[in-house]
Amino acid sequence: MILVQCQGLSKNYGSKKALNNINLTLEAGAPIALVGPNGAGKTTLFSLLCGYLSPSEGRISLLGEAPNSPKLLGKVAALPQDATLDPNLTIASQLALFARLQGMNAKLAAEEALRVLSLVDLVDIAQQKPPSLSHGMGKRVAIAQALIGSPTLVLLDEPTAGLDPANAKKVRELVKTLSPTTTFMISSHNLDELEKLCDQVLYLDKGELSQSVSMHANTDSDYLTLTMQHCDSEKLLQEVAKLNGVINVSTKQSNSFVIQLAPNEDKIAEQSAIDHYQFEMKLLSLFNHHHWQYKMLMKGRTLEETLFS
Template identity: 65%
Template sequence: MSLVNCKGLSKSYGDKKALSQVDITLNAGSPIALVGPNGAGKTTLFSLLCGYITPSSGEVSLLGHKPGSAELLGRIASLPQDASLDPNLDVLTQLTFFGTLQGYNRKNAQAEAIRVLNLVDLADSAKQKPRALSHGMAKRVAIAQALMGSPELVLLDEPTAGLDPANAKKIRELVKSLAGTTTFIISSHNLDELEKLCDQVLYLEHGQLRQSVSMAESQHDDYITLTMQGCESASLIEAVLKLADISSIEERQANQFLIKHNSAESYAIEISLLTLFKERNWQYKAILKGRTLEEKLFS
């Protein structure tokens, strides 16, 4: 059974089409990225999956059930980007209340609240009110709320937006640690972050699904992305083009180059590059198999 299945999914607001004929089949597993420009339809898609709104046409199901149905209670969770906590109640009280809404008795709801606070490393803040928390801590509490009941699918809308690097790192590590039991669909503009977290990337534009990119497949194509510490671009390009099995090299941005090769063994190209760098005393920052997510989506 598919985790998410959308067929011809469309949503209109008057004359404006927010989504148009979207077909998606997603299976449980590694985190999935949802990207696209503002107004692309990402929030509308999330709202349809959660059952907050109904489609204008088409079909959508999660774990074989209609969004918002009683059969999905506790199995699906979401965290809107602008989710906020009640400023008048301490963290533990709020999470315990949400647990009771899922059907837990008060004792078990409180135990579940403490469990998820431990997941986000905030058990020591259980008795604090939201005003006493930093922005990053409040975001982690909101994520803890979404994790109550160990849902099978969690939708996260911009989970690290506006966070300092330390808190963003904690959230990435949390998603990675739970990926074996919970599937995350993450909407974000941070392509570098999504590239580290996700195996599949869905790209929406003007309400239509334009691309579905597999990051695992991209690591096995005939490209290498090379990032240098700093070098004279013309000299590097000239030298790399002289190596065996190199088809082309282009500077895509400052000190970052996309190399196309025709070698059956990409590691042979990497060895040639490292040998060249040693001979020329050039310093590199990264050699990446395949193309970056940005390159895959927008080249």
């Protein structure tokens, strides 16, 4: 199912071009990451998808409809980064109000408010008002609001910004749990978090879509990412480079290494997997010989390395 299509999408603010000729097609499935530096156009793109702004040029289609179409009611939802709750209303009454705006009657709206609060594990604070909540709890309530009506597409702008590790983990787990039925598009600067959640990654820079990559692309199958707890870095670089099948080995930061292996273009997938397994066994034997301790050995490259290498 095609969720989002942008054709020649541009947005100008006076003489400044916030987005320039964006062309993309997004399908339902695993969460999608939207990354880029501050001022790259991420928030502008989200605002255009939500219908808050109109494009200067080009077209947008969500589930085959224009962003402001009434047919999208309950199917597309968004959580702006700085979303706030009314301090004078209880959590349950606010969420029920939003459910009513989607066309639910009073009874169904009250039930829906409790349903989405249960998704974020906050049913027990339903009758409290926002000022009594911690920052993390308030953020989770805001996410619950975006889940009203079980939308097909949810846009999350920095959903874990400012959250403590426990609350951030709960948000990640929620996204994973709901991903089979809801597609999330997540804008964030936290590459480690996006790497855990997303497959497709869109990289915006200076208003242009400069990269669109998949974390599970076959092109990364010829790389290994290695993180060591204890080793002689210079010695490790020398010894790994000597192993058969290694094209290049480099270090990007302290005790972190990227190993590029010779591609197995003429071999079937099963044989390629065996070759990689044998290489990993040699690598572990090398660690044992030198009494080096490794922390992580990962197939492929990190998102940071994929985007910025």
